[in-house]
Amino acid sequence: MERVTTIAELRARVARLRAAGATIGFVPTMGALHEGHLALVRLAAEQADEVVVSIFVNPAQFDRADDLSAYPRDLAGDERALAGLGAAAPVLVFAPEADELYPRPPATSVRVAGLGDHLCGASRPGHFDGVGLVVVKLLNIVAPDLAVFGRKDRQQLQIVRRLVADLDLPVELLAVPTVRESDGVALSSRNRRLSAEERSTARALPQALGAAVLAARRARTAGEELPTATLREAAREVLDVPGVEVDYLEVVDPDGLQPVTGPLAPDGVVVVAVAAHVGPVRLIDNVEVGDVPDEERLLDAAG
Ligand code: PAF
DSSP, rough: EEEEHHHHHHHHHHHHHHHTTEEEEEEEEOOOOHHHHHHHHHHHHHHEEEEEEEEOOOGOOOHHHHHHHHHHOOOHHHHHHHTTTGSOOEEEEEEOOOHOOSSSSOOOOOHHHHHHHHTHHHSTTHHHHHHHHHHHHHHHHHHOEEEEEEEESHHHHHHHHHHHHHTTTOOOEEEEEOBBTSSSSSSOOOGGGGGGHHHHHTTTEEEEEEEEHHHHHHHTTTTBBBOOOHHHHHHHHHHOTTTEEEEEEEEEEEEOBBOOOSOOOOOEEEEEEEEEETTEEEEOOOOTTTTTTHHHHHHHHHH
């Protein structure tokens, strides 16, 4: 596993790989890698000959300086984790410094209107503009055949899908299901900042999503429509525990992620998305109700 830190070097390496006939998969990350990231890398390695993994804590997507400075960084650990994937996933790491990607304050913005304004966009103003900007920059620098994103960051995934379509970026996007701990908690680099007690409290998030899934399944089995308010309430009750401060709990459509107000039909599909503060950390999670494999994965883990 090798590391490059400059755009010129990365482009030269990718050009050599392409000249040798290789296809390129790309996994953008902010480091502090966990099994969820490694699942993205494994898929990229299955689908492409060579994989570029970027490790860059993107200042443009942080709305608070204290959040940016507290974001976990562990480049040595990340490289060990990637090396541990072995020959099946040969990886080229792109780990630029901030002034390599942003030699001047960017005057250009990448804004996906509508999709980026609510849910996490409402709580973290400018966050998705920063994500859009860095994703477009990284896709232009790496110029991969395919790029892999996680479904845990569902809003980010939809935004990237939309900007790739709107800007005709020549890349195939692949999405990987959320990877969960054995108790259902979604893997996140931010989990490292939870105390043991907070980590235990964090189980409320997947349990709340599980309660929504079970309510939807009962209605589906009975062939009945389920009011969205009932679906939401099933999840909300579980989140009503000490130590969890809910930021949002929303039932939204799977593509535009706009609020769904009408009832859920027995064959309907919606995303239940949650963000909550547990101790110093803001956690997010979601489930696609009506997508049976996604429901199963959640219920298997969250019980
Ligand atoms: O999901 C992340 O880690 C980041 O938002 C991304 C896509 C690497 C952009 O900085």
